[in-house]
Amino acid sequence: MPHLVILYTPNLDKPVAxxxxxxxxxxxxxxxxxxxxxDEQDRQVFPTGGTRVLAYPAAHYAVSDGGAAGEAAGLxxxxxxxxxxxxxxxxRSAVVHRRVGETLNACVHEWFGxxxxxxxxxxxxxxxxxxxxxxxxxxxLHPLFNKT
Amino acid sequence: MPHLVILYTPNLDKPVAxxxxxxxxxxxxxxxxxxxxxDEQDRQVFPTGGTRVLAYPAAHYAVSDGGAAGEAAGLxxxxxxxxxxxxxxxxRSAVVHRRVGETLNACVHEWFGxxxxxxxxxxxxxxxxxxxxxxxxxxxLHPLFNKT
Amino acid sequence: MPHLVILYTPNLDKPVAxxxxxxxxxxxxxxxxxxxxxDEQDRQVFPTGGTRVLAYPAAHYAVSDGGAAGEAAGLxxxxxxxxxxxxxxxxRSAVVHRRVGETLNACVHEWFGxxxxxxxxxxxxxxxxxxxxxxxxxxxLHPLFNKT
Numbered sequence: 001m002p003h004l005v006i007l008y009t010p011n012l013d014k015p016v017a018x019x020x021x022x023x024x025x026x027x028x029x030x031x032x033x034x035x036x037x038x039d040e041q042d043r044q045v046f047p048t049g050g051t052r053v054l055a056y057p058a059a060h061y062a063v064s065d066g067g068a069a070g071e072a073a074g075l076x077x078x079x080x081x082x083x084x085x086x087x088x089x090x091x092r093s094a095v096v097h098r099r100v101g102e103t104l105n106a107c108v109h110e111w112f113g114x115x116x117x118x119x120x121x122x123x124x125x126x127x128x129x130x131x132x133x134x135x136x137x138x139x140x141l142h143p144l145f146n147k148t
Numbered sequence: 149m150p151h152l153v154i155l156y157t158p159n160l161d162k163p164v165a166x167x168x169x170x171x172x173x174x175x176x177x178x179x180x181x182x183x184x185x186x187d188e189q190d191r192q193v194f195p196t197g198g199t200r201v202l203a204y205p206a207a208h209y210a211v212s213d214g215g216a217a218g219e220a221a222g223l224x225x226x227x228x229x230x231x232x233x234x235x236x237x238x239x240r241s242a243v244v245h246r247r248v249g250e251t252l253n254a255c256v257h258e259w260f261g262x263x264x265x266x267x268x269x270x271x272x273x274x275x276x277x278x279x280x281x282x283x284x285x286x287x288x289l290h291p292l293f294n295k296t
Numbered sequence: 297m298p299h300l301v302i303l304y305t306p307n308l309d310k311p312v313a314x315x316x317x318x319x320x321x322x323x324x325x326x327x328x329x330x331x332x333x334x335d336e337q338d339r340q341v342f343p344t345g346g347t348r349v350l351a352y353p354a355a356h357y358a359v360s361d362g363g364a365a366g367e368a369a370g371l372x373x374x375x376x377x378x379x380x381x382x383x384x385x386x387x388r389s390a391v392v393h394r395r396v397g398e399t400l401n402a403c404v405h406e407w408f409g410x411x412x413x414x415x416x417x418x419x420x421x422x423x424x425x426x427x428x429x430x431x432x433x434x435x436x437l438h439p440l441f442n443k444t
Contacts, residue, residue, distance in 0.1 A: 003303075003377075003379060005303065006356075007151075007153065007202050007204075008202075009200075009202070013355070023355070023356040024356040024357075024358075026356075027356045027357055027358035028358040028362060030358070031358035031359070031360075031362075032358075035361075048360050048361055048365075049360050049416075049418070050360075050418065051359075051360060052305075052357065052358065052359040052360065052377045052418070053357060053358045053359075054303050054304075054305070054354035054356075054357045054377075054379075055354055055355055055356040055357065056204060056303075056352060056354060056355060057355050058202035058203055058204060059161070059171070059203055059204060059205050060154075060171040060172040060174075060175050060202075060203040061172075061175055061200065061201060061202045061203065062172075062175035062176040062178070062179035062180075062200065062201045063179070063199075063200045063201075063289075064179075064196050064197050064198075064199060064200065064289055064292075064293075065183075065196055065293075066176060066179075069196075069292040069293060070289075070292060073292055075288075075292075079289060081151075081200045081202075081289075083151060083202075086282075094281070097281040097282045098282060100282065101282030101283075101284060102284075104284075105284040105286070108284075108286055109286070112286070115288075116286065116288045117288075119288065120197075120288050120289040120292060121287070121288055121289060122197070122198065122200070122285070122286070122287040122288075122289045122290070123285075123286045123287070124283075124284070124285050124286070125282070125283070125284040125286075126278065126280040126282060126283050126284075127280055127281050127282035127283075128278075128279065128280055128281070129279075129281055130422065130424075131424065131425075132422040132423055132424055133390070133393040133423050133424065133425055134382075134393050134394060134396065134397030134421070134422065134423035135397075135420075135421070135422050135423075136397060136398075136400075136401040136404075136420065136421040136422075137418070137419075137420050138401070138404055138405070138408070138412065138418065138419045138420070138421075139417070139418040139419070140371075140411075140412045140413075140415065140416050140417055140418075141359075141360055141366075141375060141377075141416040141417060141418045142418070144360075144365040144366060144369055144371075144416060145360075145361075145365060155299075155301065155350050155352075156350075157348075157350070204352060206350035206351055206352060207309070207319070207351055207352060207353050208302075208319040208320040208322075208323045208350075208351040209320075209323055209348065209349060209350045209351065210320075210323035210324040210326070210327035210328075210348065210349045211327070211347075211348040211349075211437075212327075212344050212345050212346075212347060212348065212437055212440075212441075213331075213344055213441075214324060214327075217344075217345075217440040217441060218437075218440060221440055223436075223440075227437060229299075229348045229350075229437075231299060231350075234430075242429070245429040245430045246430060248430065249430030249431075249432060250432075252432075253432040253434070256432075256434055257434070260434070263436075264434065264436045265436075267436065268345075268436050268437040268440055269435070269436055269437060270345070270346065270348070270433070270434070270435040270436075270437045270438070271433075271434045271435070272431075272432070272433050272434070273430070273431070273432040273434075274426065274428040274430060274431050274432075275428055275429050275430035275431075276426075276427065276428055276429065277427075277429055
């Protein structure tokens with residue numbers, strides 16, 4: 001933990017010049033954003049070896065009214081949607097939650113600004129605290145960063 | 149919010165004539181079904197600009213005993229499974245939850261009736277209330293429908 | 297219910313000889329592992345007709361620092377990550393939760409042992425209890441196993 005899972009409409013998987021988003025680069029930017037967040041004691045919130053972003057275009061989808069209102073408004077009916085969900089461990093402060101969320105949402109504004117201006121699109125960022133009843137972490141990644 | 153995410157076995161991604169489901173059309177039908185639900189005051193429960201359905205066939209899967217019991221029963225061992233999960237905001241009444249669930253499940257009965265009769269398949273519909281600790285919604289879709 | 301959903305980096309979808317994992321076989325092994333778990337009264341915990349595993353490689357992803365630390369350590373920068381999440385019904389004992397989790401994690405150790413030794417990789421197993429506000433299960437699979 002933590003991880004960020006992105007579910008999105010596949011009409012965003014196009015070259016940027018054609019109105020798409022470079023999702024691989026966005027994943028990297030969001031991962032870097034998560035790693036940049038610091039808590040009230042100025043410590044890095046998320047361990048470097050345990051932070052990851054996974055993005056999934058849907059194979060099939062339906063959004064809103066299917067396009068009629070966008071067509072009527074002259075914005076086109078090719079609606080897009082992106083859902084970003086962070087799952088992080090329990091016990092962090094509300095301040096940390098807000099910092100993480102606002103950091104990710106700043107990324108959204110930077111990366112989706114042109115999209116918001118020219119097409120109907122929704123981008124949601126939510127953070128959940130996990131409430132798992134069992135948790136096992138196996139990692140050969142963490143040791144790369146925990147060399148104290 | 150809300151959204152409906154569908155996780156399913158890829159053996160359903162075939163032409164309907166070959167025993168598959170038209171998942172794109174099903175997404176549209178489920179989205180329309182969600183938009184049709186009304187609360188106790190006869191107001192639309194889900195905002196048109198914020199309702200979406202995303203469907204994901206698994207790349208790899210295993211279901212139940214892998215096929216032996218279905219083969220033995222003469223129904224074939226090509227089991228299928230569909231998991232439909234709605235995430236909606238907190239604070240709706242139990243009546244609304246039931247209306248949403250029953251509306252979606254009526255869609256399931258309509259679309260999967262032939263499947264239930266001729267193959268081993270499970271279709272589950274569940275609704276979760278989100279308990280997010282951070283929530284940011286960015287949208288150029290909502291304004292198309294909020295023109296009061 | 298229950299189901300196990302696996303989200304993972306697509307760099308594991310290679311032949312085993314090339315450093316990959318046979319994900320279809322792993323799904324089967326994890327499904328069998330779930331079916332093998334027994335409760336305090338020695339009853340099978342999960343119904344055979346309701347147990348399933350679905351695995352999803354991400355289309356785009358970012359893990360940790362992107363590879364620099366692994367390269368520097370001579371382990372390579374091709375980090376992998378696997379997230380396994382079980383969702384099961386409420387009301388099971390802590391003993392059952394632990395048995396399910398440990399059974400799945402034993403599978404992880406068996407299947408990913410070589411990975412842990414030779415590359416930076418994280419594999420997390422978590423179990424959630426569902427807290428759904430609506431639940432409808434439709435199945436022509438269960439009757440194959442409930443013939444009492």
